[in-house]
Amino acid sequence: MGNIFEGISEKNKRKLLKNLGADTLHYKKDQSVIRLFKDDNIINFIVKGNVKVVLNNINGNQIVTEDLYDGDVFSSTINYIDENETDAIVTEDTEIISMNQQDIIDFKDNSKSYYNMFIKNLFIIMTKKISERNERIQILTKKTIRYRLLEYFEIMRKKNNSLNIYLPYNYIDLAAYIAVDRSAMSRELSNLKDEGFINIKGKKITILYK
Amino acid sequence: MGNIFEGISEKNKRKLLKNLGADTLHYKKDQSVIRLFKDDNIINFIVKGNVKVVLNNINGNQIVTEDLYDGDVFSSTINYIDENETDAIVTEDTEIISMNQQDIIDFKDNSKSYYNMFIKNLFIIMTKKISERNERIQILTKKTIRYRLLEYFEIMRKKNNSLNIYLPYNYIDLAAYIAVDRSAMSRELSNLKDEGFINIKGKKITILYK
DNA sequence: ATATTTTCGTTGCACTTGCAACATTTTTTT
DNA sequence: AAAAAAATGTTGCAAGTGCAACGAAAATAT
Numbered sequence: 001m002g003n004i005f006e007g008i009s010e011k012n013k014r015k016l017l018k019n020l021g022a023d024t025l026h027y028k029k030d031q032s033v034i035r036l037f038k039d040d041n042i043i044n045f046i047v048k049g050n051v052k053v054v055l056n057n058i059n060g061n062q063i064v065t066e067d068l069y070d071g072d073v074f075s076s077t078i079n080y081i082d083e084n085e086t087d088a089i090v091t092e093d094t095e096i097i098s099m100n101q102q103d104i105i106d107f108k109d110n111s112k113s114y115y116n117m118f119i120k121n122l123f124i125i126m127t128k129k130i131s132e133r134n135e136r137i138q139i140l141t142k143k144t145i146r147y148r149l150l151e152y153f154e155i156m157r158k159k160n161n162s163l164n165i166y167l168p169y170n171y172i173d174l175a176a177y178i179a180v181d182r183s184a185m186s187r188e189l190s191n192l193k194d195e196g197f198i199n200i201k202g203k204k205i206t207i208l209y210k
Numbered sequence: 211m212g213n214i215f216e217g218i219s220e221k222n223k224r225k226l227l228k229n230l231g232a233d234t235l236h237y238k239k240d241q242s243v244i245r246l247f248k249d250d251n252i253i254n255f256i257v258k259g260n261v262k263v264v265l266n267n268i269n270g271n272q273i274v275t276e277d278l279y280d281g282d283v284f285s286s287t288i289n290y291i292d293e294n295e296t297d298a299i300v301t302e303d304t305e306i307i308s309m310n311q312q313d314i315i316d317f318k319d320n321s322k323s324y325y326n327m328f329i330k331n332l333f334i335i336m337t338k339k340i341s342e343r344n345e346r347i348q349i350l351t352k353k354t355i356r357y358r359l360l361e362y363f364e365i366m367r368k369k370n371n372s373l374n375i376y377l378p379y380n381y382i383d384l385a386a387y388i389a390v391d392r393s394a395m396s397r398e399l400s401n402l403k404d405e406g407f408i409n410i411k412g413k414k415i416t417i418l419y420k
Numbered sequence: 421a422t423a424t425t426t427t428c429g430t431t432g433c434a435c436t437t438g439c440a441a442c443a444t445t446t447t448t449t450t
Numbered sequence: 451a452a453a454a455a456a457a458t459g460t461t462g463c464a465a466g467t468g469c470a471a472c473g474a475a476a477a478t479a480t
Contacts, residue, residue: 354437391437391438393440394436398437
C-alpha cells in the first residue's frame with residue numbers, strides 16, 4: 001500500500017535512483033539508529049525491513065510514534081514532531097533508500113514517465129500521511145482522556161470495520177499517542193470497562209456500546 | 211508560495227484543467243459555503259480570493275482552523291478534522307478550481323511535462339501541509355495550557371525570527387487551535403504576563419524570556 | 421527454571437482546567 | 451452617536467488528570 005516505486009520497472013527504478021543520487025543503505029538489526037534532523041531534507045524509503053520512529057523522552061524512555069514496514073516512507077518533514085530528538089530505530093535487518101527531497105523536486109527531465117510515476121506515488125503517500133495526522137489531531141483536540149479513547153476506538157472501528165480493536169502498540173505508546181499520562185489512561189480504561197462500554201483482553205479491546 | 215500551477219504556462223494550464231475535467235467556480239462573498247465531506251475526493255484550488263476553513267462547533271459557533279488565500283489548496287483530506295462538519299466559508303468574491311483527486315492520479319499521459327509539474331507542485335504543497343500538522347501535534351501533545359502556549363510562541367518565534375508575535379487569529383480561534391478552554395487560556399496568558407514572560411497588546415505578543 | 425527487566429494496574433493527592441456566569445471592552449450595526 | 455453584538459477578561463468551583471509510588475503480572479534474559 002503506497003510503495004513509491006509502484007508502477008515503475010526495475011530498470012527504470014535503477015535509472016531513477018541513479019539520477020537522483022539516491023543511496024541504498026543496509027542497516028543491521030538493533031545496532032542502527034537514524035536520527036531525523038529538522039530540515040535535513042532527506043526522504044527515506046524502506047525497501048525491506050522494519051523501522052520504528054521513536055521520540056526520545058525526557059526520562060530517557062523511547063516512545064514509538066510510527067511503526068513502518070516495506071514500502072513505507074519516513075523523513076524529518078513527515079515524522080518530525082518534537083525536537084527532543086526523533087529517531088528511526090531499525091529493529092530488523094533493513095534496506096533503506098535515502099534520497100534528497102530537493103533533488104527530487106529539482107529533477108530536470110520532466111518528460112520521463114517513470115519520474116512522473118514516482119512523484120505521483122509520493123503525492124499519494126503524502127496525502128495519506130496528512131489524513132493520519134488529521135486523525136491524530138482529531139483525537140488530541142478532545143478534552144478528556146475518556147473522549148480521546150472513545151475517538152481512537154471509533155477511528156479504529158471504522159478502519160477495520162469491526163468492534164474488535166487490536167492495539168497496534170502497547171499501552172505506554174498508546175498513552176503517548178493520545179498524549180495523556182499512562183496511569184491516568186489505565187484508570188480511565190478501567191472505568192470504561194466497569195461501566196460496560198468496553199471489554200479488555202490484553203491488546204484486544206471490544207466495543208460494547210452503540 | 212506553493213501555487214499548484216507554478217511553472218505551468220496559461221495554455222498548458224487550460225489543457226490540464228480540461229483533461230482533468232476541472233470546474234472553475236465563482237463564489238460570492240459571504241453567501242457561499244463549501245462543505246467538506248470526508249472521502250469526497252475533491253481538491254479545491256483558490257485562484258483568487260479568501261476562504262476560511264471552519265469547524266462548526268456544538269454551540270453553533272464557528273471556529274476558524276485555516277485561513278487561505280490565492281494559490282492555496284484545501285480538501286477534505288487536507289482539512290478534515292472532525293465530522294462535526296468542516297466548512298469552507300468564502301469571505302470575499304472567490305474563484306476556485308475544483309478537481310477530482312482520483313482523476314489527477316488516474317491521468318493517463320505521463321509524458322506531458324506540465325502534468326509532471328503539476329503533480330510535483332501538489333507534492334510540495336502536501337509536504338508543507340504535513341509540516342503544519344506536525345507543528346500542531348507538537349503543541350497538542352503538551353500537557354498544560356502554559357506549555358502549549360509557550361510551544362506555540364516558540365514556533366512563531368522561529369518562523370518569523372522575531373520576539374514579536376502577531377496572532378494570525380483572535381483568541382477564540384487560538385484557544386481552539388491549541389484545544390483548550392478560552393477562558394482558561396485567558397487566565398494562563400494573564401499569568402504569563404504577570405510573571406514577566408510575555409507582554410500582551412491586543413494581538414501582539416512579545417516574548418520576554420530567554 | 422530462575423532471575424531480571426519491562427509493562428501494566430491501582431491509588432492518594434495536589435494542581436490544572438473546563439465550565440458557567442458575569443463584567444468589561446471592543447467591534448459592528450443601525 | 452447610540453445601540454447591539456461580539457470578543458475578551460475574571461473568578462469560584464467541581465471535576466479530571468498528572469505525578470509519584472508501589473505491587474502484580476508479563477515478557478525477556480540468564
